[in-house]
Amino acid sequence: MTDSSNSTVLFRHQNVNHCAECSLNPICLPVAIDPEELDRLDAIIQRSRPLHRGDHLYWEETPFEAIYAVKAGALKAYTTTDSGEEQVTGFYLAGEVVGMDGIHTEQHMSSAVALETTSVCEIPFDRLQELTQNIPGLQNHFFKLMSREIQADQQLMLLLSKKTAESRIASMLLSLAERYKRRRLSDQRFRLPMSRSDIGNYLGLAVETVSRIFTRFQNQNILSVEGKEVTILDRDSLCKISVGQDEPSCKPARTG
Amino acid sequence: MTDSSNSTVLFRHQNVNHCAECSLNPICLPVAIDPEELDRLDAIIQRSRPLHRGDHLYWEETPFEAIYAVKAGALKAYTTTDSGEEQVTGFYLAGEVVGMDGIHTEQHMSSAVALETTSVCEIPFDRLQELTQNIPGLQNHFFKLMSREIQADQQLMLLLSKKTAESRIASMLLSLAERYKRRRLSDQRFRLPMSRSDIGNYLGLAVETVSRIFTRFQNQNILSVEGKEVTILDRDSLCKISVGQDEPSCKPARTG
DNA sequence: CGTGATATTGATACGCATCAAAGGTAGTGG
DNA sequence: CCACTACCTTTGATGCGTATCAATATCACG
Structure with missing residues (x-):
C-alpha cells in the first residue's frame, strides 16, 4: 500500500x-x-x-x-x-x-x-x-x-491465442509505441520500463525466447536495442510481423 | 442484425x-x-x-x-x-x-x-x-x-499465456461448468454449444489437438464425451490439470 | 568493487501444428 | 424417407517452434 x-x-x-x-x-x-x-x-x-x-x-x-x-x-x-x-x-x-x-x-x-x-x-x-x-x-x-x-x-488474448513469438513481441512493441505517441512522446525510441522476464511472462514466452527475438530483430535492422532503450528502425516490417502476413498494411495498434 | x-x-x-x-x-x-x-x-x-x-x-x-x-x-x-x-x-x-x-x-x-x-x-x-x-x-x-x-x-489471458493444451481445455470446461452452475443447471453434465473448431480457435489450439485431448481425458476417465454432451467424471483431476500442478486444491473458476 | 539479478547465447528435447485421410453428423432436396 | 453433400470430428505420421537446461556476459546496486 x-x-x-x-x-x-x-x-x-x-x-x-x-x-x-x-x-x-x-x-x-x-x-x-x-x-x-x-x-x-x-x-x-x-x-x-x-x-x-x-x-x-x-x-x-x-x-x-x-x-x-x-x-x-x-x-x-x-x-x-x-x-x-x-x-x-x-x-x-x-x-x-x-x-x-x-x-x-x-x-x-x-x-x-x-x-x-x-x-x-x-x-x-x-x-x-x-x-x-x-x-x-x-x-x-x-x-x-x-x-x-x-x-x-x-x-x-487475440495475440496470445494465435501468434508466434515474433509477432507477439512485435505487437507489444507497437502497442507501447502507440501509447507513448498518445502522450506526445516519441513512438520510435523509448525505454522499456519492464524486464525481459516481465515481457516473457506477459506474452507467454520464455525469457530466452524474448532475448533471442530482440537480437533477431536487431540483425534484421528492424530494431536497435541497447538494454531497455529500444529504437524502432523499420516500423513496416514490425507491423507485417505482428499481423503474421506481409500483404496488409498495418493499422495502429490500440488506438483511441 | x-x-x-x-x-x-x-x-x-x-x-x-x-x-x-x-x-x-x-x-x-x-x-x-x-x-x-x-x-x-x-x-x-x-x-x-x-x-x-x-x-x-x-x-x-x-x-x-x-x-x-x-x-x-x-x-x-x-x-x-x-x-x-x-x-x-x-x-x-x-x-x-x-x-x-x-x-x-x-x-x-x-x-x-x-x-x-x-x-x-x-x-x-x-x-x-x-x-x-x-x-x-x-x-x-x-x-x-x-x-x-x-x-x-x-x-x-492468463490461461492462454502460460498453459499447456490440456490445462487450457480443463480450464475452459471448469469455467463453463461454473457458469452453468450459476444458472442452477448441472455443472457436471452439459452441452457444449460451440464446435471443436471454435474451442480450438478460442484457446489458441488446432482442432486436432482439441479432439485428441478430449479423447485423452476420456481414456483417463476424467470426462465422458458424446459429441457435444460432456460429463465431468473427475472434477479434481480436471482442476489439477487446469492449474498445472497437483498439490493445490482447485478454486472454482470465474466465480461471482 | 563485489555480489546477486538480469540478459544473452548455444544445445537438446518435447509439445503442438500441420498434413493427410477416414469416419461421423446434420441439413438439403429429390 | 433416403440419398447426397458439406461440414465436423477423430486418428495417425511428421516437422517446426519454443521451452528447457546450461554456461557466460552484463548490469544494477549497496
Missing part, C-alpha cells in the same frame, strides 16, 4: 498537481466537463508521495477502495496463479488508469507494483460513484475507460 | 418476458432496485424474435447502439484479424451480457453470432445511460458487469 498519511495534505494545500493543470488531463480526462465539476472531481482525488521501484500500489485479495490514474512512471499488474507463479496481466504507463478489475468483487484481483519511480492519483471509488451519478459526462467517461480496458484485453 | 420490427411491440403488449418475471433476473440484475425503477429499465428493453444458429446479433465495425443480455441460447463473439482469419474472443451463455467492448469507440469491435437458437434482451445504451444516471444501484451494477468482463478476460 502507498503511505499517503501526510503527503496527501501537503499536496492539497500547495494547490499544485490538480487535474486542471495536469499535463495528462487530455489523456486521462478527455471529457467536456465544466470547471466547477472538475473541482469536485479534483477534490476527491488523493495524491500520495511517489512509489519506488518494487513498491506495491495494492495487493491481490485486499479490499478494493480506489482506482488509480498513473501520473508518471509505470506499473505492472500481476496475479499469483494457484500453482504459485506470478502471472503478469498488464503494464500501465502514465495517463492510464489501473485497478478497475476489482470493482465487481470489491476486492483486488491482481497486485500492482511500480516498475520505476511512479506517482499516481488515487480516486476513491465510492466517492467517484457519487460524482458520476451527477455528472453525466463523467459516468460516460468511466464506462468508456472500462470498455477500452476490455477491448485491450481482448486484443491481447 | 436482428429483425425486431414488429415482434417487439407484440411482446410489450403481452406483458410477458419482462424483467420482473424473468427467471434470469437474479443473475442478470442482482440489484436492490425498487419496482418502479425496474419498470423504467424494463420499458427501455427491446425484445426481438430469437436468432437462429448462424444469425448475427451485430457485426464488427457497425455503430454501437446497445448491449444485450442473453436470455436463452449461446453466442460466439469474434473478430476478423488483419490477416483475414476469424478469432473467437468469447462465448456468452444465458444470463450473460454481451457487447460492452463497443462502448468506448461507439462501434462494435467484434461480431456476435448465435451458436444455436438464441434470444436476447436488447438494451439501448443511450437510454441505459440516462437511467443509470438516476438509479445509483444500476450504475454500480453496470460498472460491476464491465469489471467482471475485464477480470474474465484477464483470466483467459
